[in-house]
Amino acid sequence: MKARAAVLLLCAVSAALRAEEPDWFDSFKGRAFLQGDASFVAREKAAPPDAPPLFRARWVILRYAAFTEEWRRFWPSRNLLLVTMPSGAQYVLESSLGHIDEKHLEEEQPWYRVASKRTAFEVWALGWTPGYDPSSPDAASTPPCDGMRNRVRAPGGTLEYFVDDFGSRTVRASLAEIAAGTFDEDERRDLAVLLKMSVESDRSLGDFLAFHLRDSLQAGYIAFLDQLQPRDKRTVVFEPDPADPADLSSWRALVHLPFNLAPFPAPPPFPPPKGGVN
């Protein structure tokens, strides 16, 4: 009887802890599929062709079968940029859309993440309020925390900020402190190179790939907002990696990569069927 009580207590404590600190990977469940896969080397624009790459990157999108087939277009996705530095250090930059429970839209959702083998800087999205307009005269009378917000969780600290305040001094200074307390000197130096990536002007990538690469890099832009270079000073570009892509097993632990990734079939035509996804 005592043992049972102890187990129940453990479960209750564990549930309470989960309620306070949601797990990033809880939103990505079900069979996983691979939607995109491309490999690159990153070089300075002006570097000679035989110069060693600044880093190698593998881009993949994972889709998770959270809903029925006809809703496949809206399955949760993880847009991942897997970066390997010449030192062997690995980083993952991620922009993601998790499983959204339509009955609980107030719950926070995974949004952006930068992780090394040692640490992670996570950005969650919360506060989606239909019809909310912070600039309307009525906004002053609404509760002070209503509206679209991001919540940063990292070993270096936490911060909840409104999306509209992203560029404010308060948010910039707090993000810089959190990043400084999360990543060590080597990690900060490695990740700073990613802030110099020029993806916008590279037409060879195509719209779909350019969009997703840019979106994965956003995770680094948030963490290191104070060091972000203006676009005309971003001088590092991606080139296709001539080497054969290795299997993804070396990323399994860092990325929480599922086994047996089948190709993601093209989604059925729009519009989706009537009714909810849940």
Add this chain to the structure above:
Amino acid sequence: MNAEEPPKITLERVVDGRGNRVCDIAKASAKSDNERRSAWVVRGLLKSDLVLNRQVRRDSNTGESTFDEIRLGDRAPLRFESGAPGSRVTAASPASTFRYFDVDVTRLTVRCNLSRLVQETDPDLLNAIAEYELMKQGMGEKVSIEELPVLMLLAIEKRPPHPSPPVRKKEPLSEDAPEAAELRAAALAALGEE
């Protein structure tokens, strides 16, 4: 050398339009070479005393630092610490801290985070400062920088001014009044001069 003058204490009574007591306010202050301290105790406006503390320290290396505190009675305080004008303000509940720049004080991010700190400290503080501000409006007074925690908490809810605040007047509270001695002691205690 850090010579400190004996604390100065002012006792006041706030009354309504008919002369009935609304609350009493004690303001104590002390000054030394490098430090100014003040404590305000508002008694009778709420169930508990509303206590405001302020300490301004001058340091030849770091300049001026200001520490403000607001609490109800003996309950947990919400603290603010700021340095030179334009520097960041640190607001702290017993559970967490949030740092912000003054220029951002009207932003939703600051309002939301201060609101969280209030909830962590003492949710009754918001109603308390609303009552306090209403009383100030009734006296035709504005909340001053000396009452910085009140200003910060008012920014959270952005309540519009009351269209017709009840009339309030301030008058001196006699040292001989029965409540004076206790109020005076409370102000000295809040100042750390027990």
